[in-house]
Amino acid sequence: MIGSHHGSTLATATRFEWPLIVISLLLAAIGVCIIYSATVPMGDVGMSLVLRQITWCSLGLILMAAFLLTDYRFLERWAVWFYLAVVVALVVVWSLGKVTAGSKRWIDLGLMQFQPSEFAKLAVVIILAKVYQDFAGKTKLHLRDLTKPFILAAIPVFLVFVQPDLGTGGVIALIAVSMTVFVGIERRALLVLGTVAACAVPVAWLAADRLLFTYQKRRLLTYLNPDYDPLGSGYHIMQSHIAIGSGGLLGKGYLQGTQNQLMFLPAKHTDFVFSILAEEWGFVGCATVLVLFSLLFLRGMAVAAMSRDSFGALAAFGCTTIIFWHVAINIGMVMGLLPVVGVPLSFLSYGGSSLLSSFLVIAILVNVSMRRFTF
Amino acid sequence: MSEALRRIVSGNSLKTRLWIASALMLVVVVILVARLWHLQMIRGSSLDEQSLTNRVRLIRLQSSRGRILDCAGRVLAENRPNFRFSVMPAELQDSYEVIRTCGPVLGLTPERMRVLIQQSKSIPKFLNYPIKKNVSLEQLVLVQSRLTGLKGVTLEARPYRRYNYGKTLCHVLGTMGEISRKELVRGSRVGYRPGDLIGKSGIEKEYETYLKGNDGWEQIEIDARGRQLAVRSRRPAEAGSDVILTVDALLQRYIEEIFVPRAGAVVAVDPDSGRVLAIVSKPDFDLNLFSPSISEVDWKDLNSDPLHPLENRAIRGLYSPASTFKIVAAAAALAEKIVTPKQAFECAGRFDLAGKSFRCWNQYGHGKVDLHRAIVESCDIYFYKLGLKMGADRMAKYASLFGLGMPSGLGLPQELPGLIPTSQWKRRNYGDYIKDGEMVAISIGQGSVVTTPIQLAMMTAALANDGKLLRPAIVSQIRSPEGGVVYDHAPVVRWDLPLDDDIMSFLHKSFLDVVDGAKGTGKRCRIPGITVHAKTGTSQVISFKQRPEDNASVPYHERSHALFVAYVKDRPKKIALVVVVEHGGGGGTSAAPIARKILAKYYGVPDPGDPEE
Numbered sequence: 002m003i004g005s006h007h008g009s010t011l012a013t014a015t016r017f018e019w020p021l022i023v024i025s026l027l028l029a030a031i032g033v034c035i036i037y038s039a040t041v042p043m044g045d046v047g048m049s050l051v052l053r054q055i056t057w058c059s060l061g062l063i064l065m066a067a068f069l070l071t072d073y074r075f076l077e078r079w080a081v082w083f084y085l086a087v088v089v090a091l092v093v094v095w096s097l098g099k100v101t102a103g104s105k106r107w108i109d110l111g112l113m114q115f116q117p118s119e120f121a122k123l124a125v126v127i128i129l130a131k132v133y134q135d136f137a138g139k140t141k142l143h144l145r146d147l148t149k150p151f152i153l154a155a156i157p158v159f160l161v162f163v164q165p166d167l168g169t170g171g172v173i174a175l176i177a178v179s180m181t182v183f184v185g186i187e188r189r190a191l192l193v194l195g196t197v198a199a200c201a202v203p204v205a206w207l208a209a210d211r212l213l214f215t216y217q218k219r220r221l222l223t224y225l226n227p228d229y230d231p232l233g234s235g236y237h238i239m240q241s242h243i244a245i246g247s248g249g250l251l252g253k254g255y256l257q258g259t260q261n262q263l264m265f266l267p268a269k270h271t272d273f274v275f276s277i278l279a280e281e282w283g284f285v286g287c288a289t290v291l292v293l294f295s296l297l298f299l300r301g302m303a304v305a306a307m308s309r310d311s312f313g314a315l316a317a318f319g320c321t322t323i324i325f326w327h328v329a330i331n332i333g334m335v336m337g338l339l340p341v342v343g344v345p346l347s348f349l350s351y352g353g354s355s356l357l358s359s360f361l362v363i364a365i366l367v368n369v370s371m372r373r374f375t376f
Numbered sequence: 377m378s379e380a381l382r383r384i385v386s387g388n389s390l391k392t393r394l395w396i397a398s399a400l401m402l403v404v405v406v407i408l409v410a411r412l413w414h415l416q417m418i419r420g421s422s423l424d425e426q427s428l429t430n431r432v433r434l435i436r437l438q439s440s441r442g443r444i445l446d447c448a449g450r451v452l453a454e455n456r457p458n459f460r461f462s463v464m465p466a467e468l469q470d471s472y473e474v475i476r477t478c479g480p481v482l483g484l485t486p487e488r489m490r491v492l493i494q495q496s497k498s499i500p501k502f503l504n505y506p507i508k509k510n511v512s513l514e515q516l517v518l519v520q521s522r523l524t525g526l527k528g529v530t531l532e533a534r535p536y537r538r539y540n541y542g543k544t545l546c547h548v549l550g551t552m553g554e555i556s557r558k559e560l561v562r563g564s565r566v567g568y569r570p571g572d573l574i575g576k577s578g579i580e581k582e583y584e585t586y587l588k589g590n591d592g593w594e595q596i597e598i599d600a601r602g603r604q605l606a607v608r609s610r611r612p613a614e615a616g617s618d619v620i621l622t623v624d625a626l627l628q629r630y631i632e633e634i635f636v637p638r639a640g641a642v643v644a645v646d647p648d649s650g651r652v653l654a655i656v657s658k659p660d661f662d663l664n665l666f667s668p669s670i671s672e673v674d675w676k677d678l679n680s681d682p683l684h685p686l687e688n689r690a691i692r693g694l695y696s697p698a699s700t701f702k703i704v705a706a707a708a709a710l711a712e713k714i715v716t717p718k719q720a721f722e723c724a725g726r727f728d729l730a731g732k733s734f735r736c737w738n739q740y741g742h743g744k745v746d747l748h749r750a751i752v753e754s755c756d757i758y759f760y761k762l763g764l765k766m767g768a769d770r771m772a773k774y775a776s777l778f779g780l781g782m783p784s785g786l787g788l789p790q791e792l793p794g795l796i797p798t799s800q801w802k803r804r805n806y807g808d809y810i811k812d813g814e815m816v817a818i819s820i821g822q823g824s825v826v827t828t829p830i831q832l833a834m835m836t837a838a839l840a841n842d843g844k845l846l847r848p849a850i851v852s853q854i855r856s857p858e859g860g861v862v863y864d865h866a867p868v869v870r871w872d873l874p875l876d877d878d879i880m881s882f883l884h885k886s887f888l889d890v891v892d893g894a895k896g897t898g899k900r901c902r903i904p905g906i907t908v909h910a911k912t913g914t915s916q917v918i919s920f921k922q923r924p925e926d927n928a929s930v931p932y933h934e935r936s937h938a939l940f941v942a943y944v945k946d947r948p949k950k951i952a953l954v955v956v957v958e959h960g961g962g963g964g965t966s967a968a969p970i971a972r973k974i975l976a977k978y979y980g981v982p983d984p985g986d987p988e989e
Contacts, residue, residue: 049557138390183393246415246423260427280427284416288409295405302398306391314390318397329404336411 018304018370024297025348025363029058029356031290032274032349038256039270039277039351050270050351057353061360068361073368077312080131084153087124090117091160116354118169121157123358123365125173126180126319128153130312133184137311141187147194150181168342172326179322180315237273241335245279252283270351272343275335290349294328297321304370313369320362323347435596436569439589440535442616444549444579446625447651447852453549453580455535458668459511461519462504465496468528478529481518482508504530506571509668536573536668537580543660544629547688548621548788548850550578551666567591573668578688579619579851581789586854586862589616615857622651622852622865627978631656634973637966638932639958641689641829644974647837647943647952649867650846652786654974655830657689691791694826695956697780698913699754699897699963700941701821703835705762706751706886708774710879714765717882720746723757727816734760734816737914751886752893754912756820763819768810771818772798777873778835778845780827785847785870794827822915829954832941837952839887839909840943842880843873884945887911891942898940900968900986903976907946910971912963913939935959940967944975951978 036054040047076083094117132150136142154177161170186194244260247253258280269277279287301321308314324347331346333339345352347359415423444453461482463474475489484492489507496505511519516531523529537552553576555568567590568574575581592613631642631654642656659681665674678686687693709715725741727734736742736756742749750758763771775781781796795801797818802810810818817823830848838845847868854863875883887909890898898910915937938960943952953971960966969986976983 183397185393242415243423243427245412246419247427248416249420249424250417279412279416284412287412287416291405291409291412295402298401298405299398302394302401306394311390318394325401325404329408332408333411336408336415338407338411 018300018367021297021300021304021363021366021370024293024300025360028290028293028297028348029061031278032346032351033058034255035274035277035281035349036270036351038258038281039274041256053353054351054356057356058360060353061357064357065360065364065367068364069368069371072372073313073316073365076127076316076365077131077134080127084124084128087117087121088156088160091121091157094118095160095163116352118157118161118164118166118173119352119354119358121161121169122173122176122323123320123361125154125157125177126323127316129177129180130315130319133180133315134310134312136184137315141185142181142190143187144190144193147181147186147190150177166343168330168344171342172323172330172344175326176319176322179326180319183318184315238337238341241273241276242337244276245336248280248283248287250284252279252281252286255281257281272331272345272350273335274349274351275332275346278349279335291332294324298325301366304366307373308369309373313373317366317369320365323362324359435594436567437592437594437610437613438535439591439613440615441537441589442587442618442857444587445618445620446545446623446628447621448624448626449620450625451540452545452621452625453537453539453663456538457533458509458536459516460506460532460534461508461511462506462530462532463493463496464504464528464530468493468496470526474526474529477522477526478519481515481522482511483515484508504532534668537663538667539663541625541629542662542664544625544632545621545623545655546660546663547657547686547690548578548623548655549663550580550582550789551576551663551670552580553666554669577790578788579621582787583619583851583854587616587619589857590614617857617862618855619851620853620855622646622653622849623655624653627974628654628656630977631970631974632658632660635970637957637960639683639689640960641693641956642954642970642974643690643829643833644951644953644978645833645837645846645848647840647846647945647950649865650834650837650848651852651865652848652850653951653978655690655850657687657693659683659685661685688788689956689958690829691784691786691788693828693956694792694794695829695937695939696823696825696915697821697827697832698915698937698939699756699820700832700911700913700939700954701775701819701825702751702754702759703839703883703887703911703941704775704778704780704821705759705766705771705819706747707778707873707875707879707883708771709747709762709766710882711774711875712766712770715747715762717747720744721750721758721761723755725757727757727760729760729812729816732813734813748882748886748889751911752889752897753895754890754897759819760816763815764812766819768802768815768818769798772796775825777871778838779870780825780831780835782831784828784830784834786830786850788850791830792828794831795824796827797824821913829956832939832954832956833952836941836943836954838873839880839883840945840950840952842945843875845870845873884909887943897964898942898968900964901940901942901972901975902987903972903979903981903984905981906944906975906979908942908944908972908975910940910942910968912968913941914961914963915939917959932959935961938963938965938967940964940971942971942975944979947979949979951975 033051033054037047037051040050129150132153133142136146154174158170158174158177161173240260244258247260248258253259258277260276260280275287278290298321301317301324305314305317305321308317327344327347330339330342330344331350334341334344345355347362348356440455443451443455445451461478463471468474471490471493474493475486479486479489484507492505492507496507511531519531523531539546539549552573555572555574559574560568575584575587580587590613592611594607594610596607627644631644635642635656635658638659640658642654644653644655645651646653661678665671665678710717721744723736723738723742723745725736725739727736734756737754742753742755742757745753745755745758747758749755772781775796781794783791783793797810797814799810802808814823818825834845834848847870849865849867851863852865853861856862888907890896890912891901891908891910893899897912901908901910917936918934936959938955938957940955940963941953944950953974955967955971955974957967957970973983
C-alpha cells in the first residue's frame with residue numbers, strides 16, 4: 002500500500018460504508034412507524050413510547066458517530082474491561098432481582114432503564130474476537146483451545162438465563178457457537194463435542210419429561226416468559242398467526258390492522274412488532290424488510306472479508322450474527338416456526354438498550370470497514 | 377501459492393468461510409419468506425376471515441391488593457368494592473338510548489352524559505371509559521335492570537381502598553391514585569394498565585410490589601353482540617401480601633388526639649429493636665378522601681393549606697435540634713476528652729466573641745457550671761465554650777455517629793437527610809471556613825444544623841440502649857395470602873457508638889436530673905414511679921434583640937419550635953421518644969407535657985399533670 006497520510010484519509014472518506022448506515026436508518030424508521038401504529042390504541046402513553054424510541058434512535062446515531070472517531074482496535078485493547086463491566090452489571094441486575102423477588106432485566110438509571118443483557122452480546126463478540134484472532138484463517142481449534150472461550154461465553158449466558166431471560170441467553174450462546182464454528186473446529190474436537198451434545202440432549206429431554214409433570218413444565222415455561230402465554234394455551238401465537246395471515250399481499254393499510262388496533266396482539270410494540278408489519282403492510286412490506294436485513298447481512302460479511310486483520314474480521318462476523326440471530330429467532334417465533342421466547346427484532350422492536358446495541362453493531366462494522374487501509 | 381490453494385480446498389480460508397456463512401444466512405431468510413408466503417398468500421384468506429370474526433378475548437382478572445395491619449393485627453387498610461358505570465366506545469351503538477334510560481337513574485343530566493360520551497371517544501376505543509364512579513347500591517340495582525339490550529355499556533366492580541382509621545397514620549400508610557403516564561411507561565412489563573390504581577406515597581408506594589399480587593387471566597369467547605359465551609381457560613389471580621406494621625394503632629391514635637398544637641411531629645421507637653411504636657405528623661388528613669379518588673375541592677384545600685398537611689414531618693420536617701443537640705455535644709466532649717465532668721466554666725448570661733454578644737437563655741447567668749449542671753439547666757454559654765474548643769468537624773463526626781444529618785433508613789419514600797455542617801461542606805458551598813460565631817450556633821444545635829424527628833428519635837434510642845445506633849423499622853412482617861412469611865423484621869445495628877460505660881452512666885445521670893432535678897428544664901415530664909430521662913430544646917425561628925416576655929405576645933410564625941426527647945430504659949418495655957411542637961415556645965413548657973402523657977399511656981399509669989411551681 003503506497004500513499005501519504007493524506008491519501009489514506011481520502012480513501013477512508015470515499016470508502017465510507019454508506020449502505021450499512023442507510024439500511025439501519027431505514028429499518029429504524031420503519032420501526033418507529035410500526036411502533037406508532039402499535040401504540041395508537043394506548044392513547045397518550047403510546048405517543049410517549051414513540052418519542053422515547055425516536056430519542057434512542059438519535060442517541061444511537063450520536064454514539065455511532067462518536068465511536069467512529071477512534072480505531073476499532075481500541076476494542077481489542079479494552080475487550081477484557083468491557084467484558085468485566087457487563088458481567089458486573091449482570092450480577093447487579095441478578096442480585097436486584099433477588100431482592101425484589103421477581104424477574105429483573107434492567108438497571109434503573111433514572112432517565113432510562115439500562116438492560117445489560119443487550120450489551121452482553123457485544124461483549125461476548127469482542128472478547129471472542131480477541132481470543133480467536135490468532136486462530137482465524139490459520140489453524141483450527143483444538144479441544145484445549147476451546148476451554149477459555151467456553152468459560153467466557155458461559156458466564157454471561159448463565160447470568161442472563163437466571164434473570165430469567167431465555168431468549169437473550171439463547172442468542173448469546175448461538176453467537177458464541179457461530180463464531181467458534183466460523184473459526185473452525187479440528188476434526189477430533191468436533192467428534193468429541195458432537196458426541197457429548199448428542200448424548201446430552203436426549204438425556205436432558207428425558208429427564209425433563211420424566212421428572213416434571215405437564216403442569217410443572219407449563220408453569221416453568223410461563224415463568225420463563227410470563228408475557229407471552231399467561232394461560233399456556235397458545236392464545237398469543239394464534240392471534241399473531243391471524244394478524245400475519247390476514248395481511249395478505251398488500252396488507253390492510255397503515256393504522257388499519259384490526260388485530261393491532263383492537264389489542265388482540267400481545268407485547269406488540271416490543272417482540273411482536275413484525276406481526277403488525279405483516280398485518281398492515283402485507284407480504285410486500287415484510288419482504289422489503291427481509292430484503293433490507295439480507296442486504297445488511299451481506300454487507301456485514303463483505304466488511305469481514307475486507308478487514309485488515311483477523312480481529313476486525315471476527316468482530317464484524319460476530320456483530321453480523323447478532324443481528325442475524327435476532328431476525329431469525331424473532332420472525333421465526335412470531336410466525337410459529339419457533340417456540341415463543343422473548344427476543345426483540347433488531348432496529349424495529351421498541352426498546353432503548355436493544356436499539357442502542359444494534360446501532361453499536363453497525364458502528365463496529367462501519368469502523369472495521371473504513372479503517373481497512375490504515376495501518 | 378500452493379499454501380493458499382490448500383487453504384481454499386480445505387475450507388479454512390476466511391473468505392471461503394464467509395461465503396458459506398452468507399449462503400446459510402440467505403437460506404434462513406428464504407425459509408422465513410417461504411413461511412410468510414404460506415401464511416399470507418396460501419392461508420391468507422381464511423386467516424383474514426378469522427380476524428374479522430375474532431371473538432376470543434383475553435380478560436384480565438385483577439388481583440386483590442394486600443391489606444395493611446398494625447402490630448396487633450388491626451386492619452388499617454383494606455379493599456371494598458366500588459361500582460362504576462362505563463361505556464366502551466368501540467361497541468357503543470345507540471348513545472341516545474343510553475342517555476335516555478340510564479341518565480336519570482344515575483343522576484346525570486342528558487347534557488352532561490352527552491359530553492362524557494363524547495369525551496369517551498378520545499380514548500382508546502376498546503377501553504371502558506367511566507361515566508360515573510361511585511355508583512350507589514340503589515342506583516346499581518336500577519341501572520342493572522335497564523342494561524339488557526344495550527351494547528357497549530358496563531357496570532364494573534372495582535376494588536378501592538378503605539382506611540378504617542381515617543386520619544390515623546395517614547402519612548405512613550400513604551395514598552393510592554391512578555397510575556400516571558410515566559409510571560405506566562416504566563411498569564408496562566409488570567402488567568399495569570391505564571386506569572389502574574397504584575401506591576403514590578407511604579407504605580402503599582414503597583411496598584407496591586408486595587401489596588399488588590399477580591393478575592390472573594381468562595380467555596373467553598364472545599358472540600357478535602359482545603356477550604360472553606364460554607370460558608376457554610383461566611388462571612386465577614393471586615392476591616397481594618399483607619403488610620404488618622410495627623406501629624400500635626391505639627397508641628398512635630391516642631397521641632394524635634392529645635397532640636393539640638397546630639403542627640409538629642412525634643416519633644416513638646423501641647430502643648432495643650428500632651421498631652417504630654408511633655409516628656405522628658400534624659396536621660393530618662383523612663386518607664379516605666383519596667379513595668377511590670380525591671375531589672378537586674379537597675385536593676385544592678389540602679394543597680393550598682399553609683401548614684402543608686400532606687407533608688410527613690416525622691421524616692421530612694427539618695428542625696434545628698436546638699438544645700437536644702447537647703446530647704451529641706456532651707458525648708463528643710467526653711469521648712474526645714475536651715472537658716472532664718468536673719471542669720467548670722463561668723456563665724454570666726452573655727458571651728462576647730469578636731464584637732458580637734451571644735446570650736444564654738438565662739439572662740442573669742448560671743454562675744460557675746460543670747457539664748452535669750450545664751445539661752440539667754441547659755446552659756448555653758457552657759456549650760459555646762465547649763464547641764469552640766472542639767471545632768465543627770469533631771462535632772459533626774459524633775453527630776453522624778448518632779445518625780444525624782443522614783437518612784435513617786426507615787424505608788418510607790422521600791425521607792430527607794437534614795444537614796450537619798462540616799468544614800468541607802462549608803468550603804464546597806461557600807468557599808469559606810466555619811467562623812467562630814457560626815461554631816457557637818452549631819454547638820447548641822442552631823445555625824445550619826437541621827435534623828428530622830426520626831433522626832432525633834434514633835439518637836435518643838442510641839442513648840437508651842447504651843450506645844447502639846439502630847435502623848428504624850416500620851414494617852414488622854409481610855405475610856402472603858396463604859399465611860407464609862415473606863419478610864420478617866430483625867433489628868439492624870448500624871454501628872456502635874464509641875462511648876465507654878463511664879460516659880454512658882454520666883449522660884444517663886444528667887438526663888435523669890433534667891426531669892428529676894430541682895432546676896431541671898424537663899420537670900413537666902415527671903411521672904411518679906417511672907424514671908424518665910430527657911432533654912429539652914427550644915429552637916429559635918428568628919432572633920430577638922430582647923427576649924420576649926411571654927409566648928402569646930409573639931406572632932405564631934415567629935414563635936420558637938419546642939422540642940423534647942425522652943427515654944425510659946429500666947423497664948422491660950423500653951421507649952425512646954421525640955416530640956416536636958412547631959412554634960410551641962419552650963420545649964420544657966409545651967412539648968414535655970405531651971411526652972409525659974404519652975409515657976403515662978404507654979406504661980398504663982394515670983397522667984400526673986403538670987407539677988406545681
